[in-house]
Amino acid sequence: MTSHFLTRRKLLKSASVLGCSAAASPFLTTLTLAAMPGDARLVVIILRGAMDGLDVVQPRGDANFARLRTGLESNAQDLDGFYWLHEGLADLMPLWRAGQLAFVHAASTPYRDKRSHFDGQDMLEAGTATDVAPAAVRDGWLNRLLQAMPGSAGETAFAIGRENLKILSGRAPVSNWAPNTRMALSESARRLLQEAYHDDPLFADSALEAMELADVMAREPAASDGNTAKMQDMMRAGGGLSERALAAFAADRLNRDTRIAAFSINGWDTHRNQEQGLKRALGRLSQAIATLKEGLGSNWGKTTVIAMTEFGRTVRENGTAGTDHGTGGAMILAGGAINGGKVHGRWPGLSEADLYDRRDLMPTSDVRSWAAWAMRDLFSLERHVLENTVFPGLDMGGDPGIIL
C-alpha cells in the first residue's frame, strides 16, 4: 500500500537475501528512531473468560441489584453514589481519585445469543460485527490500526506472552515475545538455519524476527529481567508467566520504541464460587495495571490502558454461587492519558423488561466505539479510517471524551 515506507521486516528480509546478518545491519537503529509514530501509548488487555461487569462495577443505586445478587457479596467501595467498585480492585482507588481510572458499563461487542467464549473472543479480537463469521477474519483490529498508522514498524506493536494474539495478527509487522525468552545459537548455525528456512516463509519470517528480537533483548537487558530469583518469582506454578512479568515487560518496551502492547489475563469464567474466583482475577488485573504504572514512570501520563472481555454474565446468580455466560458487560480504562474518575455508558436498568433475553444485562454501547474514540485521540486517526478499516461498519456515535 505504501511503497515508500520500507518496513523493518522488509528491510530485514532484503538484508538476509544479501547474506548479511540482520543483527549486524547498521540501518536498524536509525530506521527505528525515524519510525516512531507519536508519543501516546496504548495497552490492550484481553480478559479471557467473560468478566462479570455487574460484580466488578456494582450498580448498587439500582433497586433491582440487591434482589438479583443476594449471594455475591464483597466489600465494595463507593465510586459515585450509584456504582460501587469490587474490593478486588481496591488497590486502584488512588487512580480513580486521580482521574486515571474509568469504566464503561453495559458495553458489549456485537456478538449475540450463542454465548460461546471462543467465538466471542474471536469477534472481540477481530473487531468485526455479526455480518462476518469471526473465524473467517484473519487479522485483528490492532493490526489494522497499525496498517493505517504512518511510520509504524515492527517494534511499534508488541504481542506479549506465549500465545499468538489474534488482536495483533495480520499484514502489518508486529513483534511477539515473552519475557525471559532467549535464543542461544552460534553465528554459523544462524546463517545455515536462515538458508534452510528460505523456502518456507512462515519459518523464515518468524526466525528473522526472533533473531533480531533476541539480539535487541541481549543488547538492552530489560528492566523486568533483573536477577534469576526475581524472574522465578514471576513464573507461576506450571510455567505460566505472571501478569506482573507481562506488564513489566510491556512497560519496558513502551519506554523504548513500542507504542502499542497487548496481552491477556485469564480466569474470568466464574461459573462457581465467583466471590473467590473474581477476587483472584481482579487481583491479577490490578497488579498488571499497577506494574504498568510503576514501570512506565513519566510515560504513564501518555498511556491509555483498555481492558476488555468477550461478553458479560447473567444478571442472576446461577445455582452454584456463580454466574453463567451473558451479554452486556464492562470495560476498564486506566492511564495518565484518560479523562477518568467516571463510569461511562448509559445504564439500561435491571428490571425484567430491561434485560436482554430476560437474563442478561442489555448492552447500550459497542465496546469498539470506546476503543475507536481512544485511538482517534491517541493516534490522530481519521474517523472514517476507524469506522471503515479498523472496525468495519462501526458507527462511533458522539465523542464521549474519554481521553484528556
Added chain:
Amino acid sequence: MISTATLAAIRFGYGLGPSAGAHPPETMLAGLALPDAMAQAYPVKPSHEAVRIARAYRRAKRAAGKAGAKDNPDLQEMRTNLRAAAGLGLVQGMARILETPVPFRERLVWFWADHFTAVARNAVGKAVAPAYIDEAIRPHVAGTFADMLKAVVTHPFMLSYLDQASSTGPNSAIGKRRGRGLNENLAREVLELHTLGLGAGYSQDDVRQMAELMTGLTVTKNGAFEFNPRMAEDGSETILGRTYGGGRPTLADVFAALDDLAMHPFTARHLAQKLAVHFVADDVQDSLVEHLGAAYLASGGKLMAMYAALLEHPAAWAPELQKAKRPFDFIASALVALNLPGKRLAGLEPNELNRLLFRPLADMGQPFMGSRGPDGWPETADAWITPQGLASRISWAAAVAGKAGGRAGAPARFLEQTLADAAGPRLSWAVRQTNDPAEGVTLVFASAEFNRR
C-alpha cells in the same frame, strides 16, 4: 516427492528414528486393534489412588498448619509424591511414545484428549489429570465415539472442571432444600465443543434443557463419579426436538441424549472436520471431511471407520507438509529421533524433567495440560510458529543437541535417518556445511521440515 512410508511416520506418528515404531499404512489400523501394551508398561496413578495421595497431602498440610508448623520433611515428601503423580501424565506419555510399536494410537489419544480438554484447577486436580486421559479417553480411541463421550461426561475430572458436579436441579430434592440450582457450563460445551459444534442449529433453550437433563451427574466425597437422583431436575427435557426422561431421573436418560448427540449428522461433520484438520492440513478439502463424516455415520459411530476413511483418502497423502507440529509433538518426535529409551526418560530426576520437558513446553506455548479453556490447543501453523514460539524451539534444539548431539553421529547421516526424503535441498545443503554433530542436530530439529508434518 516424499514416500508414503515417510509420510506415514511423520503425519500419523511421531516421525522417523533409529527404532521408531515401524508402521506402513496398511498395518496402522491393525495395530490399533491389538491390545494396548503401553498403558500397562508405563502406567499412571488411577483416579482413586491420585485422589488418596492428594487428600492425604491436604490433610497433613492442614494438620501442620494447626500445629503452627508451615512445613516439615513428611509434608515435603508428600508434596513431592503429589507432583510426581501429576508429572506422570507427561513423563509416561512421552515414554509410551518412545517405546510403542503403534505411534498412531498415541497420536489419537492426544487428539481426543485435546477434543475433550479438561484442565486441573489446583495441585489435587493435577494429580488426577493423567488418570482422566487413561480412564476416559485412552480405552475408547479404537471404539465408538458415544462410549468415549459418556466416559468423559461421567469422569470426576471433567465433572469438576466444567462445574457439573455442583449443578443441581432447582426443583430437585437437594435443590429445594438447599436453594441450589443449575450451572450451564458442561452442558454448553458438550453441545458446542464435544458434539454438534458451534452454530450447529441448537439454541439457548437446548443448552438450558441439556443442563437440566445433566443434573445428577456429580462427584462423591471420595472423588468418584455418582449419579445422584436427588440433585436431578424433575420432569422431562427436550433437546433438539427429542424428549428425554420424565419418570424417576436416571443416568440412562442422560446417556440416551448423549447417544443421540453422538450420532447427529452435525456431530459427524464436526468430528470429521477436526480429525482431518488435525492430521492433514489447516485448510482441509471438503471432500475429505465429507468422506470421514459419511464413514462415521454409516458405521454407527465407530471411530475405526473414520480412521480407515482418513487413511484411504488421497488427500491424506498429499506430499506437502502443511501442518506445524504442536510443541508436545515437536519434543516427542525429537526424542524419538534421538532414540532415547522410555525407561531412561522415566528415570530422570524432577529437575531434569523440568529442564527437558515441562519448562520448554510452557516456553513454546503449550504448558502441559494447561490449555486456557475447554476448546484445547490451536491447530494452525501460524499460532505456533511465532517469533517467540520458534525461538523457544530453536533454543530447546540447541540445548538438547549440546547434551545428546555426540551420540547422534555425523550430521548428514542424522538428517537422513530423521527426515529421509522429507528433507529439502536447502536443508540438506545446510547440514552438509557442518561436521559438528551437535550443530547438525540443532539444524535438523530447528528446520521447517522437522517442525512440519
